[in-house]
Amino acid sequence: MTASPLLQVRVRALTYEAQGILGIELVPLSAENPLPAFSAGSHIDLHLPTPQGPLIRSYSLLNDPRETHRYCIGVNKDARSRGGSAYVHASLRAGDILTISAPRNNFPLDEAAPHQVFIAGGIGITPMLGMLARAQALGTPWTLYYTARTRAHAGFLDLLETAAGAGNGQVVLNFDQEPGGRMLDLPAIVAALPAGAHLYCCGPLPMLEAYEKATAGLPAARVHKEYFAAKDAPATEGGFTVELVRSRQSLQVPAGKSILDCLIEICAEPPYSCREGICGTCEVKVLEGTPDHRDLVLSDSERAANDRMLVCCSGARSARLVLDL
Ligand code: FES
Known part of the structure; x- marks a missing residue:
């Protein structure tokens, strides 16, 4: 496995987008060196020099994927921040x-869909902005349901107004904590879907769980989602052996540690970022054995194939795993 290339970028602007949400525009150090192209739904990792030490945090790209002169992200000030969003809000200038990673995409748009339906909660709006720009460019009809606590908490409304005004899309706003407000009615949205529409959801965990329930009867290929927090506890039960074919090493994973923890100890770790099973950076090929998948990146069919795993959070169902490391 090769590490994702790292890039240096300059923070060109920070903008207030909504209560608790900053927009950040990142540009290349030299205008002659455009940034790597990205597809709608991609994210980048920010390497943040926080006072607690370096932290890596993933953020969705929200600008039009045709742009190579900048990357735009939105950062929500998370009350439970482990240092990343707090640093961005308090210290970034x-x-x-x-330093950032090149873009990766775990949440791609199915460009063959006849209609795209986006469902965003809070800062989950960010991947949807790039996706609806792409749908717009393709001429695909789209509908966006965007829910936030109040209008003051809803970022990027100006971008949405422009997108909706361009012709083939519709924005439905929902503010659940305003007087008379209610949670988004996901079963009603699913019941009224245009024929063949694909759905995309990103938002807080309870919303994603409600989305999974509401879409359970739809073909899995039409249902897409992206988490930004872990759903399951990481596998740290231990009690299995990991063999690394390329470095010809073997290790025993004890209780209380993840596979990644053990790989770091022997300096054999793959690139990694979130350590929560949500960014996809630590994916490794499995050559033998059965992983205990705990990530939120692999699809059901990818999990069933058991030929790859995210070593930061997943463990083993077999006594031995052989990895392409
Ligand atoms: S480091 Fe992010 S999925 Fe493993």
């Missing part, structure tokens, strides 16, 4: 230079 226009002009700073940041």
